[in-house]
Amino acid sequence: MDVVYGDVTLGVHGKDFDYIFSYQTGGPESFVAGGLEWLYRTPKPTFWRATTCNDRGSHFPHKASMWMGADMFIETTGVEVLVDDAPLTGFLAPDNSRLIGSGYEHPASVEVRYTYATTTVPSATVTVGYRVVRTGDVLVLVRYEGVPGLPELPAFGMRFVMPSLATGYDYRGLEGETYPDRMAGARRGTFSVSGVPLTPYLVPQECGMHMDTDFVIVSRTGTGDRTARLTFRRHDRRFAFSLLPYTALELENATHQEELPPARRTVLCVMGAVRGVGGIDSWGSDVEPAYRIPSDQDIVYSFVISPSQR
Amino acid sequence: MKPSLSWLTDPEVFRVNQLPARSDHVHYADEQDLKSESEKLYQSLDGTWAFLWARNPKEREKDFFLMEYPDDRFRTIQVPGHVELQGYGRIQYINTMYPWEGHAALRPPQVDMSDDPVSSYVKWFDLEAPLIGKRVHIRFEGVEQAMYLYLNGTFIGYAEDSFTPSEFDLTDCIRPTGNKLAVEVYKRSKAAYFEDQDFFRFSGIFRSVRLYALPQAHVEDLWARPVLARGGQGRFSLELQFSYEPGFLGSVEVSLQDAEGLPVLNDRAEIDDSVSRLEFASRDIGAVHPWSDKTPYLYLLTVRIRDAAGRVVEIVPYRIGFRDIRIQNGVIKFNGKRLIIAGVNRHEWNAENGRAITVDDMRWDIETLRRNHINFVRTCHYPDQIAWYGLCDEAGICLMAETNLESHGSWQKMGTVEPSWNVPGSDPRWLRIVLDRARTNFETFKNHPSILFWSLGNESYAGECIKAMYDFFKDRDDSRLVHYEGVFHRPEYRPSISDVESQMYAPPSRVGQYMESDGTKPFILCEYMHCMGNSLGGMQYYDRLFDRYRSYHGGFIWDFIDQALFVTDDVTGERVLRYGGDFDDRPSDYEFSGDGLVFANRVEKPCMQEVRYYYGRRIR
Numbered sequence: 036m037d038v039v040y041g042d043v044t045l046g047v048h049g050k051d052f053d054y055i056f057s058y059q060t061g062g063p064e065s066f067v068a069g070g071l072e073w074l075y076r077t078p079k080p081t082f083w084r085a086t087t088c089n090d091r092g093s094h095f096p097h098k099a100s101m102w103m104g105a106d107m108f109i110e111t112t113g114v115e116v117l118v119d120d121a122p123l124t125g126f127l128a129p130d131n132s133r134l135i136g137s138g139y140e141h142p143a144s145v146e147v148r149y150t151y152a153t154t155t156v157p158s159a160t161v162t163v164g165y166r167v168v169r170t171g172d173v174l175v176l177v178r179y180e181g182v183p184g185l186p187e188l189p190a191f192g193m194r195f196v197m198p199s200l201a202t203g204y205d206y207r208g209l210e211g212e213t214y215p216d217r218m219a220g221a222r223r224g225t226f227s228v229s230g231v232p233l234t235p236y237l238v239p240q241e242c243g244m245h246m247d248t249d250f251v252i253v254s255r256t257g258t259g260d261r262t263a264r265l266t267f268r269r270h271d272r273r274f275a276f277s278l279l280p281y282t283a284l285e286l287e288n289a290t291h292q293e294e295l296p297p298a299r300r301t302v303l304c305v306m307g308a309v310r311g312v313g314g315i316d317s318w319g320s321d322v323e324p325a326y327r328i329p330s331d332q333d334i335v336y337s338f339v340i341s342p343s344q345r
Numbered sequence: 346m347k348p349s350l351s352w353l354t355d356p357e358v359f360r361v362n363q364l365p366a367r368s369d370h371v372h373y374a375d376e377q378d379l380k381s382e383s384e385k386l387y388q389s390l391d392g393t394w395a396f397l398w399a400r401n402p403k404e405r406e407k408d409f410f411l412m413e414y415p416d417d418r419f420r421t422i423q424v425p426g427h428v429e430l431q432g433y434g435r436i437q438y439i440n441t442m443y444p445w446e447g448h449a450a451l452r453p454p455q456v457d458m459s460d461d462p463v464s465s466y467v468k469w470f471d472l473e474a475p476l477i478g479k480r481v482h483i484r485f486e487g488v489e490q491a492m493y494l495y496l497n498g499t500f501i502g503y504a505e506d507s508f509t510p511s512e513f514d515l516t517d518c519i520r521p522t523g524n525k526l527a528v529e530v531y532k533r534s535k536a537a538y539f540e541d542q543d544f545f546r547f548s549g550i551f552r553s554v555r556l557y558a559l560p561q562a563h564v565e566d567l568w569a570r571p572v573l574a575r576g577g578q579g580r581f582s583l584e585l586q587f588s589y590e591p592g593f594l595g596s597v598e599v600s601l602q603d604a605e606g607l608p609v610l611n612d613r614a615e616i617d618d619s620v621s622r623l624e625f626a627s628r629d630i631g632a633v634h635p636w637s638d639k640t641p642y643l644y645l646l647t648v649r650i651r652d653a654a655g656r657v658v659e660i661v662p663y664r665i666g667f668r669d670i671r672i673q674n675g676v677i678k679f680n681g682k683r684l685i686i687a688g689v690n691r692h693e694w695n696a697e698n699g700r701a702i703t704v705d706d707m708r709w710d711i712e713t714l715r716r717n718h719i720n721f722v723r724t725c726h727y728p729d730q731i732a733w734y735g736l737c738d739e740a741g742i743c744l745m746a747e748t749n750l751e752s753h754g755s756w757q758k759m760g761t762v763e764p765s766w767n768v769p770g771s772d773p774r775w776l777r778i779v780l781d782r783a784r785t786n787f788e789t790f791k792n793h794p795s796i797l798f799w800s801l802g803n804e805s806y807a808g809e810c811i812k813a814m815y816d817f818f819k820d821r822d823d824s825r826l827v828h829y830e831g832v833f834h835r836p837e838y839r840p841s842i843s844d845v846e847s848q849m850y851a852p853p854s855r856v857g858q859y860m861e862s863d864g865t866k867p868f869i870l871c872e873y874m875h876c877m878g879n880s881l882g883g884m885q886y887y888d889r890l891f892d893r894y895r896s897y898h899g900g901f902i903w904d905f906i907d908q909a910l911f912v913t914d915d916v917t918g919e920r921v922l923r924y925g926g927d928f929d930d931r932p933s934d935y936e937f938s939g940d941g942l943v944f945a946n947r948v949e950k951p952c953m954q955e956v957r958y959y960y961g962r963r964i965r
Contacts, residue, residue, distance in 0.1 A: 088878030088936065212951030216882035220958025234951055236878045237909055237924055237939035242951075293914050293921045312882040314874045316850040317940070318760070323883050 036169045038118075038145050040126055040134040045116060045147055052171035052342040056147040058127065061111030063147075063165060066173075068342030069263030071255060073197055080151060080161045080177070081194040081304055082106045084241040085286035090189070092317035099186045105153040107284060109161075113150035117166075118142045144168045148176075157182050159330070163193065171342040174270060177307055178335045185330040190241075192275075192306035194282065201253050201301040202262065203229045204278050208248035216311035216326040218246045231280045231301055239289040243277040244309055251276050253303060264344055267305055270337040275306040307336040348493050348500045350402060353461075353534040354454045356774040359781060362502030364482065364512040366788035367566040367586075369731045373660040374475060374560065385475045390483075390526070390554040395419035395467040398433040402531070405463040410495035410527030419467060424554060425487070425701045427547035434462045434532070436910065438925030440543040440934040443754040445533075447932055453755070453768050453775075454535035464530040464549050471522040472556075479558035480516045480590070483526075486730060487552030487700075491534035495527040505536040505778075508727035508749040509785040515556070538768045539778065541754045542726050542803075544692060544700075544908060544938065545925075551701045552730055560659040561590040562616065562650045569646050569792050570627070570824065573667040573680060579633030581610060583625040585648065589618035595652040599625055601665075602645045603634065609644065616650070635680050636666025636794045638720040638964065641741030643794070664738060666794025670826055672844060675896045677826065677867045679797065685891070686869055686899035687960035688721030688745075689714070689942060693729055694906045696922060696945040704732050709947055710905065711740045717942075717953055718961035723871060723901045726751045726803035728786050737795040744795045745828055745871075745901070748786045748814065750779060750802025757804065762834055769810035776810050783814040787821055800871075801829040807838040815842045830871045845898075847871045853886040860894045870900025877940040881952035884959045891963060899963070902956065908938035909945035922946070 039046030044064065047054040055065040062077035083106035086096045096103075116123045119142045126134065134140070146166035153159045164176040179191055205228070209221035212234060234242035245251070250268035257263035267276065279286075280298035289295045311326025321327070328334075352358040373379040374386050397419055399405035408414050422431050429436045437444055449457035472481070485492065489507035493500070496518040504511035532548035566586040574580055583599060594617045601610040610630050614623055634642040643664040650658040670679050677684040691710065693700045707730070714722065722742055724733075727749040737744055756764035769775030783801065790796055799818045801811055811829065818827045830847040832838040839846075846859060849872040859868060874881055881902075890897045909922040922945050926933035942956060943949050 087880055088939075089875075089880040092877070211954050212879075214882055217884075217952060217955045219885060220955040222954075234879065235922075235944060237907055237922060237945070238878060238936045240878050242879050291921065291923070291927075293917060293919065312880055314876070314881045314883050315852050316875045317877040317880060317937075320850075320852060323886060326882070 036141060036167070038140050038142060040131040040139070042128040042131060045126065045145075047145055047167045049169060049171045051344065054167060054173070056165065058114050061151070062149055062163070066265070066340070066342070068171070068265055069257055069344045070261070071257040071263035073195070073265050075196040075198040075300055078193055078195045079109050080163065080179070081190060081192050081283065082153070082188060083283045083287070084190040084310065085239060085283045086189075087240045087312055088238065088317050089313045089320075089322070093319055093321045095189070095321065099189050101155045101186060102189050103284070103287075105155050108154050110152045110154065111149055112152045115148040117146040117148065119144055120146070155185055157184055159185060173340040174337060175340060176337045179307065179333060181330060181332040183331045188308065188328040188330050189310055190283070190306065191308040191328060191334050192304045195303040195305070196282070197253070197255065197301035197303065199255055199300065200280060200298055201231050201255050201278065203227065204251055204253045206245060206248055206251040206276075208245050208273070212243055213246040214244055214312045215246060215309055216313065216322060231278060231298065233279055233281065235292050239286040239292060239295060241283070241286070243279050244275055244306070245277065246275045246309065247273045248276055249273055251278065253278065253301065255301070266341040266343060267303070268339050268341060270339050272336065274336060274338050275309045276304060277306070278303045305338055307334045346500060348503060352503055353491055353531055354456050356454055356535060356778065358503070359505045359536070359778050360503065362513060363504050364514060366509070366785040368568065368792050369734070369789050370564065370567055370661050370663050370792070372560070372564060373662070375657050376660070379660045379662065386558045386560070388473045388476055388556040390468050390470060390556060391424055393421050394424050395469075396422035397465040398428060399463045399465075401459050401461050402463055403458070405529070406465060409465040409467065410498060410525075410529070412498045412525055422466070424466070424550045425552050426549060427551050427699045427701060428464050428549040429547050430699055430910070433464065434548070435930055436928040437546045437930035438544070438908070438933055438938055439546060439930070440937050441541070441753045441757050442932060443537065443541055444546045452766055453538045456533045456535065456537070461531055461533040462548060463532075466528040466530065466550060468526045470524050470526065472519065472524070476556060476558035477521045479560065480514070481519050481556055481558050483513050483515050484555050484557065485511045485550065485552070486554070488528070488530055488550050489532075489548050490536045490540060491531040493529040497525055505534060506749055506782055506785060507536065507540055509782070509789060510731070538755060539750050539752055539782070540727075542751045545910070547699055551699070559588065560650070561652070562593045562595060562658050563588050564648055564650070564659065564661045566788070567648065567661065567663065567792065569663060569665045571644070571665050571667040571794070572627070572824070573633065573635050573669040577632050577635065579630045579667050580627050581630050582627035583646070585623045587616065587621055587623070591618055593618045593652070595650060595658060597623065598649040598651070600647045601630070602647070604642060604644070633667045636668040637680055638741040638743050641739060642666060643738060663792055664735070665792060666738065668794055670797045670824070672826070672867060675865065675867060677845070677898050683895065684898050685963050686721045686901065687719055687964045688723060688899060688901035689719050689905045690723045690725040690872060690901045690903050691905040692725060692908060694908050694945065696909060696911045699910070702730070706947070707733050707736055711736050711742060713943065713949065714742055715740060717957040718964050719956070720960070720964050721745065721901065722905075723747060723800065725904065728790065731789070734790050734793045734795060738793055742795060743797050744793070745798040745800050746786060746790055746796045747800035748782050748802045750782055750805050752806070753804035756806045764806050767806045767808070769808065770806065771808035771810060776813055779810050779814055780817055783817050787818060791822065796825060798826050798828045801827065801842070803830070805831050807831045807835040807842055812838060812842050828869070828871065845869050849873065850875060853890060856890055856897060857893070860897065864896065867896040867898055868894070869898045872903040873900040874902045875940055876902060876904065876942055876950070876952065877937065879952075881955060884955060888959045888962070902942060904940050906943050906947070907941035907945040911946075
């Protein structure tokens with residue numbers, strides 16, 4: 036594994052992968068695996084879900100709308116680098132020059148840790164660490180630090196936007212679309228989904244969540260029609276994810292399916308917390324308390340991104 | 346009689362020359378007709394009709410029904426179908442508000458005569474051979490919302506109540522060939538105040554139209570009363586009503602066979618044209634197979650009329666079932682066991698044709714219900730097409746058969762209870778109208794074993810008129826329970842309307858509160874788990890009520906299918922689903938009609954697996 040201490044970025048290169056972490060964009064700027072670029076833009080934390088009919092009926096967006104801004108705009112407030120789990124100082128220009136040809140260029144692990152401040156009032160802090168090991172596996176450690184005085188969160192997770200539409204995905208977890216308050220009827224198993232379907236609710240809204248997942252493998256067409264894969268798998272606990280052709284805000288903005296733009300990218304959200312969908316009524320009742328996401332408590336989760344093509 | 350436009354707003358006039366409501370049986374001419382199910386005494390008038398449309402009564406062609414009115418002035422339209430989906434008038438979706446909200450200030454029974462579209466339908470037809478020379482009736486299964494009927498230039502009758510059959514006797518005016526049938530359909534009438542359902546507001550002849558000939562002796566009505574008594578013993582009685590050509594002399598035979606075709610009962614009586622009503626008294630028939638949602642066992646009742654020479658004059662087959670529903674110690678018992686309602690509310694809907702659905706649509710619905718362990722349907726909030734009830738008998742889908750009544754716009758204003766001009770309330774002007782709706786619902790469907798509850802309607806508040814509807818059902822039918830939710834807002838009527846405590850959208854905690862503070866009646870949720878968009882969750886909180894309270898019987902999810910319409914998108918040219926407000930219909934309730942467990946194009950929503958799981962646990 037080779038680490039490139041650039042002036043603006045930190046590159047990590049191995050047999051089967053090439054990653055670039057940017058100090059400028061505030062996160063990873065390139066993940067190349069299976070010969071294919073997997074990042075359209077730098078992934079960031081996500082705080083919004085396209086409001087459901089029940090969210091709107093219960094006036095949840097009126098309470099939570101600050102998180103919509105936070106989802107769209109987030110400030111990167113710090114970057115740290117850890118080499119073999121020890122903090123590295125002086126990785127920014129001009130100090131980085133001394134790292135060239137140093138013993139730091141071939142570590143067993145390197146972690147780039149970003150700190151973000153949300154645009155909410157008060158602001159909350161999120162840290163996301165990417166710890167790369169020689170196999171190319173990236174352990175992503177995500178921490179939301181709870182703050183008193185903020186509305187409940189509509190969602191919390193990491194959003195990865197991929198440059199093209201996936202040809203499909205395979206996952207082990209629960210069948211169908213599941214939410215924390217709607218997963219009892221789902222069969223556990225390994226499922227293969229063709230394309231990137233969007234559940235066609237009359238008004239586009241939050242959809243396609245998969246709770247309790249062990250792994251999801253995203254397939255895209257690489258060079259010469261070869262299929263390239265990127266795997267997201269559990270680290271300690273299972274995670275939830277959705278894989279859709281749109282971001283929450285693109286869905287939020289559409290009042291009909293046909294208003295959505297042509298599907299051209301893959302939006303994978305790996306979630307640390309999912310709000311329930313509820314069901315009592317659509318004109319006032321909130322989801323049951325157990326299925327809300329309090330904003331004054333920490334949310335900590337992790338998952339592994341693996342470039343393995345096997 | 347001279348028809349009058351004033352009938353549209355006259356509370357006293359809502360059926361003119363309409364035949365009395367009767368059971369929905371089909372009659373056959375002979376054994377061959379029965380065997381082949383060719384129904385040769387029936388003649389369908391479905392298909393292409395001549396058509397004129399006007400924005401209001403003033404602009405209509407008043408003389409269109411006359412024989413001499415020129416044919417070349419007409420355009421064409423398909424029957425059955427809504428006129429709005431065939432290019433006439435505005436498509437509108439609105440929920441609680443009356444459809445004229447913001448356009449006209451009206452109080453019952455007023456109609457805005459400047460905006461009351463008139464559809465003038467004409468069908469030319471020759472009688473098919475088996476109908477010639479016989480008495481001929483016509484049945485409109487559904488016409489929205491008020492209709493004037495003419496045949497060969499003569500006024501025949503007038504009807505309201507969009508969702509039940511309207512039948513008329515055409516015998517005096519009909520001829521073998523060259524008949525001109527003319528129907529003038531009004532989109533608005535006083536009936537609008539009772540038909541404020543949460544749906545698209547359509548008009549026109551949206552269900553089938555059939556002529557049928559009456560043999561010289563004819564079963565006008567049958568009421569089979571199978572009783573499931575203790576120990577699985579069956580009792581059976583039958584009441585028949587006849588009409589005749591003068592001078593008829595003959596006999597009627599009644600047989601009952603089990604599902605294997607083995608005889609259970611045979612009886613016979615002499616009849617002649619003076620016998621308009623005949624009762625076969627109740628008798629024990631030994632052990633029977635009960636009808637239930639799990640085992641929808643049906644017996645075949647056959648009524649044969651023969652003439653004096655023994656020749657078959659008419660055969661009426663009807664499938665009946667033995668089941669028992671009653672309240673015992675505050676618990677609803679269905680065939681002796683606690684009733685479990687794993688239910689759903691169902692509007693008739695098809696994204697292409699609106700409420701003009703097909704039998705194939707119904708079959709798909711039934712298969713989907715069965716596959717997902719849904720055992721109960723509330724026909725919200727009107728009687729469905731006749732075919733639906735028979736399919737439910739066969740498939741074991743229990744029904745809450747609702748009367749065509751919903752008037753929430755008259756007492757719910759922006760979510761608050763404001764009944765200053767509630768209809769029907771206790772206003773004696775409305776009593777006959779709502780009783781007629783109850784009677785037609787009852788008389789038409791009374792023989793269906795799948796119906797376990799009659800329902801008085803939905804969200805119409807409560808008063809003396811609805812109490813009278815309740816009394817009507819209780820008086821006529823002791824084999825079913827009667828349901829109404831609207832007393833929730835008028836507790837003083839709780840003891841005298843509805844056999845069950847019914848609430849809608851009560852959170853699980855409120856159900857518990859009722860159970861623990863009152864609990865005198867069995868409890869059901871006539872609507873719950875509002876499935877709008879991606880919105881079904883938390884079913885376990887309702888499911889666990891079954892274990893906590895014996896007299897909690899479950900509920901009906903709102904609802905079965907999204908109501909949205911396919912249209913061609915101007916921009917992309919693709920077929921897309923549209924909803925309220927997309928037709929420049931204002932005010933509107935927009936996507937509020939998209940609450941189904943299945944999408945408008947009959948694809949299951951992802952939440953269905955959750956329903957299948959929780960319902961399956963309870964009814965399997």
